[in-house]
Amino acid sequence: MYAYQLYDFGKILKAQRLNPDRLAKLQSDKLSKLIRHSYAHVPYVRNMLDARGIVPGDVARIEDIGLLPLTDKSFYQSLKPGERAADNLPVERCKTFQTSGTTGLPLRFHMTRRDFTMRNLNSARAYLASGYEPWQRMAVLAGDRVVNEKRTWNEKLGFWRRREISSWKDPEQWLDELETWKPHVLVGRVTTLVLLAEAFRERPRASLRPKRVFASAEVLDDASRNFLATTFGCPVLDFYFTFEGGCLAWECPACGxxxxxxDMVIIEVLRNGNPVSPGEEGEVVITNLHAYAMPLIRYRQGDSVVLSRKTPRCGRGLPLLDRIYGRKEDLIVLRNGRRIPPQAVPHVFIPVPGIRKWQVVQPAVDRLKILIEPKDGFDESARRILLEEMMKLLRDDVRLEIIVVDSLERDREAKFRPIVSEVKKEAGQPEARGAELP
Ligand SMILES: [Zn+2]
Incomplete structure (x- = not known):
């Protein structure tokens, strides 16, 4: 961490306590600066504004953001690299990330050093607020096969120490590494953390004793949260990270x-293109205020959240969300339009004996495949319980099929999706129908 980074960090630590008016002013200033930069240097943004007869000066306040069109993943994929990158920030001086389809945009993504720093400081602020202390060791169960082993100077001095653990190894190997390094904080995807917890439970005299577990990237359902908390005997907190926007939101124990x-990423919560009221669910649309190399403007993230009615109690001014649902396609939508939140589905499996791992795939609106990787005890009566429990949840005429498999392979980059709905791709299943129900 350099002096200018400390200065930036001081500023963003202060910004989290701004009142709503001053927060809006800060957002407006950052947005207008980003739009001016993007209009001057990023061809797609210039074309977008020109096509609507907008000039950068029209987007001076946060309320003006609605003048700009929504964008999404396929739009960015359709652009040529030269159309989406800033022409005054040479690519060779940027950090480049290659993403796969499962983690976000399947394209090369550039960030300036400053974009990257601000992204990291944004996460660091959330970690500090969640009880992380800078002298503590943080282990990240990363999705990557090959992990970064470079140590920065601050790590050598003993603060912000971070080590990545490859999720391509086996959970027993993660546990070996972690028991040697003894991290205070574990960070990882929910599925990965649960696999680690299972390995921990199976090992006699396991010595891993984290003080906190930070979960992200997948829905932290109650069953997984309880399992992690009881296994490791420490608080488990949820973080909402996306590749495109970095840390979008984080769980505050004081505010619930x-x-x-x-202040770092404008997060709009929209339904049919209009902002929802507090208490309502809508889709997440982000504008990353610190992405100058490849600006993301009003980008549809693909997740749905519920905007909170609460005002923060912890002294922060950052507004609250009540809930974060999984990716939109991971909601099961039934024929009558009822949607099953991903958090509900794991509870179906709690009373069923003999299940090591499960996955629910919805190939059509009236069909559900339940894939089971069994262990001892998955017999006829277990099957019957599973079908009964699933019908209790669905309450609809759905054809259920249990498929026993040897192994439920994790996807590349370890982003296993426990619930996969393919319904959206089907003709005659309008996406908006589900979105209009509570
Ligand atoms: Zn709070």
Whole structure:
């Protein structure tokens, strides 16, 4: 961490306590600066504004953001690299990330050093607020096969120590590494953390004793949260990270909701293109205020959240979300339009004996495949319980099929999706129908 980074960090630590008016002013200033930069240097943004007869000066306040069109993943994929990158920030001086389809944009993504720093400081602020202390060791169960082993100077001095653990190894190997390094904080995807917890439970005299577990990237359902908390005997907190926006929101124990990092990323919660009222669910649309190399403007993230009615109690001004649902396609939508929140589904499996791992795939609106990787005890009566429990949840005429498999392989980059709905791709299943129900 350099002096200018400490200065930036001081500023963003202060910004989390701004009152709503001053937060809006800060957002407006950052947005207008980003739009001016993007209009001058990023061809797609210039074309977008020109096509609507907008000039950068029209987007001076946060309320003006609605003048800009929504964008999404396929739009960015359709652009040529030269159309989406800033022409005054040479690519060779940027950090480049290659993403796969499962983690976000399947394209090369550039960030300036400053974009990257601000992204990291944004996460660091959320970690500090969640009880992380800078002298503590943090282990990240990363999705990557090959992990970064470079140590920065601050790590050598003993603060912000971070080590990545490859999720391509076996959980027993993760546990070996972690028991040697003895981290205070574990960070990882929910599924990965649960696999680690299972390995921990199976090992006699396991010595891993984290003080906190930070979960992200997948829905932290109650069953997984309880399992992690009882296994490791420490608080488990949820973080909403996306590749495109970095840390979007994080769980605040004092407020009982998720603070949005609205000073760093504008997070709009929309339904049919209009902002929802507090208490309502809508889709997440982000504008990353610190992405100058490849600006993301009003980008549809693909997740749905519930905006909170609560005002923060912890002294922060960052507004709150009540809930974060999984990716939109991971909601099961039934024929009558009822949607099953991903958090509900794991509870179906709790009373069923003999299940090591499960996955629910919805190939059609009236069909559900339940894939089971069994262990001892998955017999006829277990099957019957499973079908009964699933019908209790669905309450609809759905054809259920149990498929026993040897192994439920994790996807590349370890982003296993426990619930996969393919319904959206089907003709005659309008996406908006589900979105209009409570
Ligand atoms: Zn709070």
């Amino acid at each position: 909701g998720y603070h949005m990092n609205s």
